[in-house]
Each structure stands twice: as structure tokens, then as C-alpha cells.
Amino acid sequence: MGFQDHFSAHAVDYRAFRPTYPAALPDFLAAAAPARGLAWDVGCGNGQLSTALADRFARVVATDASADQIANAAPRPNLRYAVAPAEKSGLADGSCDLIVAAQAAHWFDLERFYAEVRRVAKPGAAVALVSYGLMLVDPILDPVIERFHNGTLAPYWPADRWKVIRAYRDLPFPFAEQPVPPMAMQADWPLPRLLDYMTTWSGVKEATKALGAAPLDAFAADIAPLWGDGTRTIRWPLGLRFGFVV
Numbered sequence: 001m002g003f004q005d006h007f008s009a010h011a012v013d014y015r016a017f018r019p020t021y022p023a024a025l026p027d028f029l030a031a032a033a034p035a036r037g038l039a040w041d042v043g044c045g046n047g048q049l050s051t052a053l054a055d056r057f058a059r060v061v062a063t064d065a066s067a068d069q070i071a072n073a074a075p076r077p078n079l080r081y082a083v084a085p086a087e088k089s090g091l092a093d094g095s096c097d098l099i100v101a102a103q104a105a106h107w108f109d110l111e112r113f114y115a116e117v118r119r120v121a122k123p124g125a126a127v128a129l130v131s132y133g134l135m136l137v138d139p140i141l142d143p144v145i146e147r148f149h150n151g152t153l154a155p156y157w158p159a160d161r162w163k164v165i166r167a168y169r170d171l172p173f174p175f176a177e178q179p180v181p182p183m184a185m186q187a188d189w190p191l192p193r194l195l196d197y198m199t200t201w202s203g204v205k206e207a208t209k210a211l212g213a214a215p216l217d218a219f220a221a222d223i224a225p226l227w228g229d230g231t232r233t234i235r236w237p238l239g240l241r242f243g244f245v246v
Helices: 008-017 024-032 048-054 067-071 110-120 142-152 161-165 191-198 202-211 214-227
Strands: 038-042 059-064 079-083 096-102 121-132 184-190 231-244
Touching: 008 191, 024 048, 024 096, 024 121, 024 231, 038 048, 048 059, 048 079, 048 096, 067 079, 096 110, 110 121, 121 161, 142 214, 184 191, 191 214, 191 231, 202 214
Parallel strands: 038 059, 038 096, 059 079, 096 121
Antiparallel strands: 121 231, 184 231
16 A cells, blocks of 8 residues: 555645644653653654654654655754655664554554564554544534534545544554553634634545535535634544553
């Protein structure tokens, strides 16, 4: 399976409009890793998680197959970005204390990626697959968002999107899996900011190519009277598969 690039053409928007991970996530990963020497952030995108890991690990290597995403990533002195596929990192054997892929594992050739994880992992290294699916606002707005996501956009989502919606529960995970605490991203956004975020969805991009701006415009018209003025608190529960290489 080759690299499925749904985001390079919109890397700037991806950096500007995606929600950010809560501090609880890198805190948990750093506390659970056997050491804090080197973390590998795989499929790092614009480095949202990479920069947080750089505050907690001595060194971070962040890789993505998209050169445009890497070009828009935020620097840190102890953080090295590289354009590389998940299945061939270029890292040294037995070098990593933590390997984490956030909102990216559904694009990987998992068999080859897991072989790479075992190659670069130190004994007992931590491995994490992070995902977030559909956002939650309130009982009135959530069904409108769900209908748009699951109905209007259904023909335009890549098939791998549904792995994210199922929080990666269906993915093989051949490591010593551990229980994890519940975590969520949260943001207080006005409706225009939510719509900006939704323009980064691969399903919206494909629907716009096929139909023009009509799908998102129609959704905005449907939800605006229910949203009202001002901001709403939006939550994205995190899916987390976590374990150790043994």
C-alpha cells in the first residue's frame, strides 16, 4: 500500500484549524515510557504532538511522508523532523523509548510499520496509537453533525476513516496492551471556527471536489440556528491503544 496523501495540499489549513492534544496525553506517554531519551512521533503532520513530546523527552524525531506537512511543522531545539514513511523511519536499531502515531495509523501498512517498531524499539519501549473521531457538542447539535459526517459525506470518506471512528479498536495491536485513562481534546469555538476545522476533513475535501461548496454550505445553514451566537465547548474523546514491546 503506497502513501495515501489526503493532506499535503492543505498543510497550512491543517496546522491552523486542527484541535490540539491535551497535556494529559504527552504527560501519560512520558510517564509510561521506560525512559525519556528518544521518542519517535510517526505520521507527525504539523508536529502538534511532537512539540509537546519535546518538552518531556531529551530528543524527539518526528516523521511524515508529506513534505508539505513537515514544512509547516513547528521547530524545537531537541526535535528533528524528517520526511519518511512510517514503514521506513531511518532510525537506528534499538534507539526509541516511545513510538507514537497520532491520528495517522489508519494510513499505514501496519504489518510493515509494526516490524519497523520492533526494529527501532529499545527493550520494553512504549507504543501508542492515538485517534480522535467525531466531535461532541451537545444533544441538540450532535445529531446534526453526525448526519453530515455519516450521511452526506459517507460516499466521500476514505474507507480508512471508519477505523478512526471506531477508535482503532479493530486494528491489530501485537504488543503487551495496557489500560489507559480517559482523555479528550477540548476547545471553545464559535461556529465559523468549527467550519474552518471541518474544511480540513478529507471527506469534505472530496465532496467539495465533486459537488462544489454546497455540502458544507448546507450544513452551515442547518446548524447555524441551533448553534446561536457565541462559542460552544467542543470535545473530541481520544482513542488510545497503548502497550509495550516485549
